Amino acid sequence: xxxxxxxxxxxxxxxxxxxxxxxxxxxxxxxxxxxxxxxxxxxxxxxxxxxxxxxxxxxxxxxxxxxxxxxxxxxxxxxxxxxxxxxxxxxxxxxxxxxxxxxxxxxxxxxxxxxxxxxxxxxxxxxxxxxxxxxxxxxxxxxxxxxxxxxxxxxx
Amino acid sequence: xxxxxxxxxxxxxxxxxxxxxxxxxxxxxxxxxxxxxxxxxxxxxxxxxxxxxxxxxxxxxxxxxxxxxxxxxxxxxxxxxxxxxxxxxxxxxxxxxxxxxxxxxxxxxxxxxxxxxxxxxxxxxxxxxxxxxxxxxxxxxxxxxxxxxxxxxxxxxxxxxxxxxxxxxxxxxxxxxxxxxxxxxxxxxxxxxxxxxxxxxxxxxxxxxxxxxxxxxxxxxxxxxxxxxxxxxxxxxxxxxxxxxxxxxxxxxxxxxxxxxxxxxxxxxxxxxxxxxxxxxxxxxxxxxxxxxxxxxxxxxxxxxxxxxxxxxxxxxxxxxxx
Numbered sequence: 330x331x332x333x334x335x336x337x338x339x340x341x342x343x344x345x346x347x348x349x350x351x352x353x354x355x356x357x358x359x360x361x362x363x364x365x366x367x368x369x370x371x372x373x374x375x376x377x378x379x380x381x382x383x384x385x386x387x388x389x390x391x392x393x394x395x396x397x398x399x400x401x402x403x404x405x406x407x408x409x410x411x412x413x414x415x416x417x418x419x420x421x422x423x424x425x426x427x428x429x430x431x432x433x434x435x436x437x438x439x440x441x442x443x444x445x446x447x448x449x450x451x452x453x454x455x456x457x458x459x460x461x462x463x464x465x466x467x468x469x470x471x472x473x474x475x476x477x478x479x480x481x482x483x484x485x
Numbered sequence: 486x487x488x489x490x491x492x493x494x495x496x497x498x499x500x501x502x503x504x505x506x507x508x509x510x511x512x513x514x515x516x517x518x519x520x521x522x523x524x525x526x527x528x529x530x531x532x533x534x535x536x537x538x539x540x541x542x543x544x545x546x547x548x549x550x551x552x553x554x555x556x557x558x559x560x561x562x563x564x565x566x567x568x569x570x571x572x573x574x575x576x577x578x579x580x581x582x583x584x585x586x587x588x589x590x591x592x593x594x595x596x597x598x599x600x601x602x603x604x605x606x607x608x609x610x611x612x613x614x615x616x617x618x619x620x621x622x623x624x625x626x627x628x629x630x631x632x633x634x635x636x637x638x639x640x641x642x643x644x645x646x647x648x649x650x651x652x653x654x655x656x657x658x659x660x661x662x663x664x665x666x667x668x669x670x671x672x673x674x675x676x677x678x679x680x681x682x683x684x685x686x687x688x689x690x691x692x693x694x695x696x697x698x699x700x701x702x703x704x705x706x707x708x709x710x711x712x713x714x715x716x717x718x719x720x721x722x723x724x725x726x727x728x729x730x731x732x733x734x735x736x737x738x739x740x741x742x743x744x745x746x747x748x749x750x751x752x753x754x755x756x757x758x759x760x761x762x763x764x765x766x767x768x769x770x771x772x773x774x775x776x777x778x779x780x781x782x783x784x785x786x787x788x789x790x791x792x793x794x795x796x797x798x799x800x801x802x803x804x805x806x807x808x
Contacts, residue, residue, distance in 0.1 A: 384792065412773060
């Protein structure tokens with residue numbers, strides 16, 4: 330499992346790091362392990378349309394039935410979102426409490442249940458909160474306890 | 486409504502002047518040709534990819550400008566983007582720092598750039614150390630992370646995202662509004678002299694006067710508050726710093742600003758920034774729900790506090806919810 334993850338993530342690591350370090354507003358790559366993007370289904374607890382970036386509290390249930398409570402940075406700056414058609418009302422509606430979403434996540438380098446959401450999809454498979462880049466090598470970790478947790482060598 | 490809110494941050498004196506001059510001028514410009522029609526010219530468009538050869542006024546900077554025209558569905562502007570491995574910078578050839586400058590530089594902990602020891606930092610070992618010393622946001626003292634004012638040079642240099650700016654101009658004053666942090670600065674072109682900075686309080690965007698040298702507006706700024714960073718990478722400035730900006734409009738859809746910072750307290754020689762170039766964005770193209778213009782993209786302290794609480798947890802500063 331670990332070698333598979335390393336191989337898959339390695340293919341996109343360079344590009345991810347370049348894009349994150351060049352364009353991220355607030356040092357995303359320094360706080361989150363953007364080399365290891367993974368996916369999970371989640372349920373929205375609370376979405377907040379804030380500056381400089383929105384935030385999302387969500388729950389995910391592991392394969393043992395344990396519910397994990399996560400906190401995340403979520404999405405572009407509101408001015409960018411609004412210009413892309415994702416106004417506050419539309420975004421809040423798309424991510425109202427109880428909504429099921431598929432999330433592409435980068436876990437905090439410090440580990441734990443904190444992440445940045447790289448991309449959102451609804452149950453129809455549509456990208457929401459703006460068009461984001463594809464993550465073809467993101468690893469499906471739905472149901473895996475803790476999702477992806479950075480290893481010591483990943484924590485810079 | 487939002488435009489008026491932005492002007493509330495001007496000084497009383499500036500607000501009075503703007504009420505009498507800039508705002509009427511802005512309204513006039515929106516509905517008529519540029520004022521300085523005698524200067525209208527047809528020029529070669531050698532500056533980058535803008536091939537527009539329509540007549541325009543080289544002395545008129547009025548309009549909405551962005552260094553990333555993509556979100557506004559405008560033609561790409563490659564020369565608008567920062568070149569090099571990192572963005573959001575003043576850039577140019579970094580001069581040696583004085584001992585005092587080095588001391589202040591070491592105290593600043595930016596989030597931008599590459600982390601020390603990272604693969605990218607090692608690959609770009611030839612670039613200045615400022616671009617290779619990034620901290621986690623939670624451990625940074627970057628003013629931006631705390632909603633402190635960015636300061637003039639940083640407002641101008643900020644370009645990596647989609648932040649736009651607006652220029653409102655008449656014969657006496659140029660008002661420059663910046664979308665990110667909803668800040669503004671003024672350039673007086675009424676012939677006044679610069680203030681004696683020792684008699685004035687410094688302020689984050691300083692005191693600026695402009696005069697024309699041919700088709701170049703030369704803007705000189707003094708009285709900059711030394712709590713600001715020169716750019717996102719933590720370069721310091723002192724309150725004795727002088728900034729010269731040379732504004733040109735090399736083609737109808739391009740605005741270029743060349744900056745030189747002279748700050749002998751911090752740097753051993755003047756520092757020229759890399760050129761900053763903007764693309765003109767038609768008003769109609771910068772519109773949300775039928776309302777055109779800049780977005781009120783403020784840094785709201787309470788929002789930022791919540792955001793930073795997540796950053797703190799990401800950095801392991803506070804106990805996470807992991808059981």
